[in-house]
Amino acid sequence: MVSKRRFFSFIFFLFLLNAPVFAQEFQLETEKTMQRLLQQADTDGDKKVTVEDEPKMPFLIPRSQGDSVAIGEIYYLSNLLQELAIARGNDEDYLEISLEEIQEKPADRISRRIKEQFWDDLTRTIDRKGIEKILRDTKASDGVQRLYVPATDTSGIKYYKDLQQELSGFEVVVLPEKITPQYVKSINEKPGLLALKIEDGRGVPFVVPGGRFNEMYGWDSYFEGVGLLIDGRIDLARAMVDNFIYQINHYGKILNANRSYYLTRTQPPFMSSFVREVYEAMEEKDEKWLRKALEAAIKEYGQVWMVKGERLTGNGLNRYFAEGIGIPPETEKGHFDEVLRGFAEKYGLEVSEFVEKYQSGEIDAPEVDEYFLHDRSLRESGHDTSWRLENRTAYLNTVDLNSLLYKYEKDFEYLIDEYFDGRFTTSTGKTYTDDHWEEKAEDRKELMNRYLWNENSGSFYDYNFKTGEQTGYTSATNFYPLWSGLASEEQAERMVPQLMHDLQAQGGILSSARSSVEKNATNEVQRQWDYPYGWAPHQMLLWQGLLDYGYEAQAYELIYRWLWMITKNAVDYNGTIPEKYDVVDATHKVYAEYGNVGTEFDYITTSGFGWMNASYQLGLELLPEQYVEKLNALVPPGELIFK
Template sequence: MRFKLHIADTLKLLLEQEDTDADKKITIEDKGPKRFVIISVEGESYEVKGTYHLSNLLQELALEQKLNKVVAEIRLEKIEELPSQRISRMIKEYFWDDLTRTIDKEGLNKILNDEKANDSTQRIYIPEEDVVGQNYYRLLLKKMPNLNIEILPKEIAPKYVKSINSKPGLLALALKNEKGVPFVVPGGRFNEMYGWDSYFESVGLLIDNRLDLAMAMADNFAYQIRYYGKILNANRSYYLTRTQPPFFSSLLKEIYLKNSDVSKNWLSENLKMVIKEYETVWMQNGIRLTGTGLSRFYGEGIGIPPETEEGHFDFELNKYAKKHKLDLNEFVDKYKNGELVDEELDHYFTHDRSLRESGHDTSNRLDDICADLNTVGLNSLLYKYEVDIAFLIKEIFDNNFEGHDAKFWLTKATKRKDLMNDLMWDDEAGGYYDYNFVTQKQQKTEAATNHYPLWAGICSDEQAKRMVKNLFENLVEKGGVAGTSDISDKTNANAPQRQWDYPNGWAPHQMLIWRGLQRYGYEKETQELVYRWLWMITKNAVNYNGTIPEKYDVVKCTHKVYAEYGNVGTEFDYITSSGFGWMNASYQLGLNFLTEDLRGKLDQLVDPDHIFRIKA
């Protein structure tokens, strides 16, 4: 059935009756009757009932209004669409496109005018060696006179990056045929290309048959390695000294497995950049490669990370202000401008930048210690690089690429695995733990990243069995896997809550753990964890006007997470047009894993106390 509705009139009546808290959404917190009669322009009527269906009506009207229509033809099956089907369809048909950006004439304004241009200047930085980019943007100046172009030096040192903190800007990405190569942003205030987000988003893109966008992400990864020396934390000027967890080899392999007809030349050029990143970023002696033979995160830079919000470090900085007997503001000013030197605080910010490079900003697991750790997560990813490179060389390049065969890379992988088992495996606990190479001890924190070896294929079947037991005993909560066990600071009520810690859960952890469990044959456990996560996402979307946010509290199963930066993706009017990048991907991947029976359970709009458990 289809109903022709006058959009403005219907919206006005619907919101007046049902949006009782006036937030331009219809949620379970509104106190309306939850029954609304729509009347078509022909005089036909239909009663829409319940929070979910009413919010769907609101969303459908908003979509039509965006098309500048006065009268909308609303299909009843869209209003009463099954939740899992609707969420997945919205991701595929709307969210990916809404999250796509380009750095060219068509796309620049959307990014340059956002809140991160905090000195109100539209500025783009272009690598010295990117002649094509320089020519393009100089021509663009004629059409965009407010655009400021800055040329980056060939060697980008931390001192230089600090010198441009007062002149923040966007970093150029790849161009092709005088158009920006597209990329997908996380959403909300994150309006640039992020390193590891891009991989997880690409997992969802490949499921939704957006090979074009996944390949574009790979091309932008390659551009960053070629011109910036690394895959950036994100393409903003203040991230030039910082990378993110490495997933390029996984992206390349998954693109090939999705479509083996991908150009061999394209694969060759990108594989060269994968190897360059591996060798020059992660295996760089004394920086990210440590004396143990394993790698660490090491965010280079000087001083306070400029992208953080004002007051973010006050808890820590107050300690040093007292130490120097200064008012907090006076201390911060003196520290920033170099009048005051404190090596202990410098070390703190080295750890903090390294923590941000890990993607886990922030976590008590890594706070004030990250640069001293060979983490399980990072070294699992690098093991995956080594075996992926071997696979691609053998599968595509006749077992010879850049002078090396698959065995050369598999030997590296074996060496890394042996080191990890020697330094990180705790046989008594049945798990891997981050290794502090300064104290030469394991850091016994239960964390989702400890289980990356399942995904990478590092552990034996016996180790996997014990790790799965450890996982369910320590990290599995009602809504999925928590980032860590409860490691909050109980001694100080003013200590900051860390958003990557308990009780919060994050999409990348779920996705890697699902794939890891499946790799080792734990099908029931995979189904359980996928269902817990998707049940939580679906329930929140059903009750809160389609909300798909950045993260969840997996204990309370809510998107109302207020630690540190709040929750991106929860602020919108009428309809979320983009969800959140890796959350979208986790939903699409989860539905790919889930049995039809369990998907059916998602669509039953179960009560808040419902929980799925595997029956013995």
């Protein structure tokens, strides 16, 4: 028996033989057509047209000649629904659309929408124009919308204080000059956004990770910037660097995100790469801007990462180390109940009573303090959460962090040599030479090879400086030395086969190996930065690392797998571009400890997800054209040979 879907596809194929109507435009009544389409095609009532629907009949589009064109393909019906949703959102009574637009090739459509729509939808400003969105912030637990402003930003204080007089329900709070963990804990019940740069009476724009966010995140911003530069949005990428400069100068660090409870926490460092890539994308080089940005990056390197006893450990390598007191307030209520139950039992208390007494300071529990030191540091790493880091993050010299700081040192060396004749003097009179940073990088490489490289297995591993042992955990982060350029050719030759064997999956690169999860997990909870999940930043860094070391075939295969998965899911599920994927089953339907941002929408996604968008644009830029053609045809990766 022929399935209904195949029957409709056959009808559409017959229609395609009628070439003269291919370029014809249709004028459709927006609301009437949309309701008719939903009634016929959205059979499960989720306000989308997906492969889970069973259209009742081919959908007929009327032509001016009085006859109709039949469409039965789910993808084409979904595209039509999306275009009708856009027209309705623009208050257009009629939609003019051609069959060619309905049939737009999937990779072309995704890329076009990222460039033309998604970036703008994800852009925010914290100023008079953009504040209305912030005033609807659902994270204001007590109903008051607060904005915290640094004491050092006098012009910002005046701007926002004036704005406070205009807006009801909006409170401006000036931060103390010295931010302590005690102060941050004291305002946890009064959360709010942190101010960013105001210039010429307007907020400097930034891109948020997803549509429900209002804050600028640390490492998300760099990857978004990569996508923005590809799409010609140098202005927006530069603006984000400007906001990072503001954060370094006024908050002392690039923040995990500009939220009050993130004041003591940063994220993986990508500032030097961001500065370098934005500057080199400028048609007219602004040396004054480069000087300011480079100085800020050097300042961040010194005062955030190279403070002994904090993020710099005794062996000369670095760790994530997020200060704070108590339970991280951004987590949902009850998130830590399973962990805290064991501690509560020692005190003969119920979990809720223990939490109350611990948070108030009535109970002094150093072992709980240590657990949350590791948890906050894990969140600072950006990998929240992973069994790789569980309950030991602050004791680890991680491969990822030290690779990123090696990249800082090499970027500083390059920028000073290339643009400042080998000598750079800051506004405070401190002078750095390119040789200084070359020496720093070589020192770090030697230490990483001593502590993190395992000659027997041919891999870098995180090093637990408390136990004096490598963790042996196989993670995508073990391969960051390929991206940073730290690995030798001989090391790369041993690492790449492991990457392809241990971490390649149907949809791209796994966050970690299944064997490592099984060995380290203490319960059955799936951590979202572990097997079977895959994330955009890992893909982007390792693609580039493979290409830099000459492993083109491996890079192209991994790129294709990732793009194929994104494209296939978008085609089947109404254009969905989510936060993360299960790369084993190549699906956006994930069941980890947190949900999947970007999957909940009606009719059409307007923003995708920031670094997912960027990974798509980067992948298309790196992938040879013959593979892009296969991608548009949704040819499974297993049917291709990569060269």
